[in-house]
Amino acid sequence: MTVxxxxxxxxxxxxxxxxxxxxxxxxxxxxELTAYHLHTIHLLEKQYPQAEFKPKFIPIYNCHGxxxxxxxxxxxxxLSVRQIxxxxxxxxxxxxxxxxxxxxxxxxxxxxxxxxxxxxxxxKPPVYYxxxxxxxxxxxxxxxFANHCPYSLGDVHxxxxxx
Amino acid sequence: xxxxxxxxxxxxxxxxxxxxxxxxxxxxxxxxESVLWMASNLSTEKLVQLYTYLRSEEGNNNYxxxxxxxxxIALSTKELSLATDTLKRLPLIGLDWGKxxxxxxxxxxxxxxxxxxxxxxxxxxxxxxxxxxxxNTLTIxxxxxxxx
Numbered sequence: 001m002t003v004x005x006x007x008x009x010x011x012x013x014x015x016x017x018x019x020x021x022x023x024x025x026x027x028x029x030x031x032e033l034t035a036y037h038l039h040t041i042h043l044l045e046k047q048y049p050q051a052e053f054k055p056k057f058i059p060i061y062n063c064h065g066x067x068x069x070x071x072x073x074x075x076x077x078x079l080s081v082r083q084i085x086x087x088x089x090x091x092x093x094x095x096x097x098x099x100x101x102x103x104x105x106x107x108x109x110x111x112x113x114x115x116x117x118x119x120x121x122x123x124k125p126p127v128y129y130x131x132x133x134x135x136x137x138x139x140x141x142x143x144x145f146a147n148h149c150p151y152s153l154g155d156v157h158x159x160x161x162x163x
Numbered sequence: 164x165x166x167x168x169x170x171x172x173x174x175x176x177x178x179x180x181x182x183x184x185x186x187x188x189x190x191x192x193x194x195x196e197s198v199l200w201m202a203s204n205l206s207t208e209k210l211v212q213l214y215t216y217l218r219s220e221e222g223n224n225n226y227x228x229x230x231x232x233x234x235x236i237a238l239s240t241k242e243l244s245l246a247t248d249t250l251k252r253l254p255l256i257g258l259d260w261g262k263x264x265x266x267x268x269x270x271x272x273x274x275x276x277x278x279x280x281x282x283x284x285x286x287x288x289x290x291x292x293x294x295x296x297x298x299n300t301l302t303i304x305x306x307x308x309x310x311x
Contacts, residue, residue, distance in 0.1 A: 030259055040227075043177050062183045076184045076263075114187050137181040150181045 017069050019087035025080050027073040030059045030138075044139060051144035059138050066135040067103060067116040078113035081105065090159035095146070098122055098130045098158050104146055107155040115151040119158070130158075164216045169204070171197045172230060179229030185263035192236045201237035207245060210238045218258075231258060239268040 017025040044053055064075035068084050075081065084090075090103060098104075098119045106115040117134025120143055129146040136142050136150070147153055166172065175197050182188035192198050201210065216222040217231040235258075238245065247265055 028259070040173075040176055040180055043173055044180070047177065057180075064183065078184065078186065108187075108190070112186050112190075113184070115183055135183075137179070137183045137187075139180040150177075151187075 015073050017073060017075070019084055020089065021087040023083070023087060025069070025075060025084060026077055027065065027069060027075050027080075029061070029073045041140065044136070044142075048142075048144065048148060048150070050148050051142045053140045053142050055140065057138065057140055061135065062137060063116050063135045064113075066141070067118060071135075081113040081116065085159060089161060089163050091162050093158050093160050095130065095156075095158055096123055096128065099160075101160075102130075103159040104130070104132055104134075105157050105159065106149075106151040106153070107157065108152040109154055111155075115149070164213070164222070166213075166226065166230070167201075167205070169197070169200045170230070170233070171195075172227065175233045176227050176229045179227070179232060185260040186267055188232060188260060189236060189264055189267045192233050193240070195233070198233050198237050201234065202240040205237065207238065207241045210234055210241065211245070214238060228258065232260070232264065235261065235264060236268070239265065243268055 013029045014027050015029065017027050019025060041053055041055070041057070044051070060073065061069065061071045062074040062076065064081050065071060065073050068081070068088075069075060075084075085105070093102065099122050100119055102119040104117050104119060105113060108114050115134065117132045119130045120133045121131035123130045127145060127147075129148075131143060132146050132149075133141060133143045134149070142149070146156065174195055175192065178191045178195060179188060182191070205213070214231060214234045217226055217234060222231075243265075247269075
């Protein structure tokens with residue numbers, strides 16, 4: 001089996017990512033992915049048939065890296081996401097008022113940030129959930145309804161920069 | 164080395180694939196049937212053996228890295244200090260989130276061993292009525308271990 005991450009070699013790096021206020025955001029560019037995972041997209045397609053997946057697994061950025069760091073790196077601390085929301089002056093908006101480009105953030109029942117992504121299409125009948133584009137962990141980018149993904153749905157919030 | 168059939172590699176791998184953070188990976192894996200089975204049915208020694216194999220070149224090439232994380236999380240539910248020692252002995256080759264997983268496990272540790280300290284409260288003249296005294300017990304945790 002081809003191993004994309006090479007034992008003994010550095011698996012990660014980091015770059016400068018800052019909030020609007022100029023404060024640094026910890027980040028890691030991950031390279032941990034084996035060829036095994038390239039064959040697992042069928043698992044995602046089977047479990048989430050209404051989602052559409054890009055064919056490539058790119059580990060170097062995660063969902064928060066896609067949402068807040070332009071796909072350059074991964075942001076793995078929930079506190080960092082909260083810091084970005086605060087310092088970049090994101091304001092919460094109602095789900096039914098979302099528009100393409102707004103941000104969605106999934107929190108778990110303890111308040112930990114699990115996932116984030118962009119609103120792709122505003123909510124429409126009959127589901128009234130926006131269509132989202134987000135990166136699913138080490139996996140591919142996906143377009144999916146906000147309520148059709150492997151993340152906690154009990155505490156989902158939408159944000160937009162208004163100032 | 165054969166992986167027990169009760170371990171659903173697909174289930175574990177799916178959790179790993181969609182994990183955006185170590186916290187999510189830890190939480191979802193610890194709740195998975197496969198990891199629960201591993202923690203309940205495999206001895207600490209067996210889990211260490213499995214982990215060691217999975218991190219070997221052969222194991223790394225035949226099984227996904229997600230299985231190493233699952234074994235580590237199952238191991239951490241057994242005895243956190245042992246899991247930490249295991250990681251210290253084995254450099255985190257290919258396990259980018261190994262340290263964070265152990266850190267999360269450590270932060271969620273709960274006391275399981277207790278020490279009973281018995282003491283007799285000092286007599287206060289105003290509280291003595293019939294001449295009998297009672298003994299109070301204070302329980303203080305002296306060691307911690309992960310709660311499954």
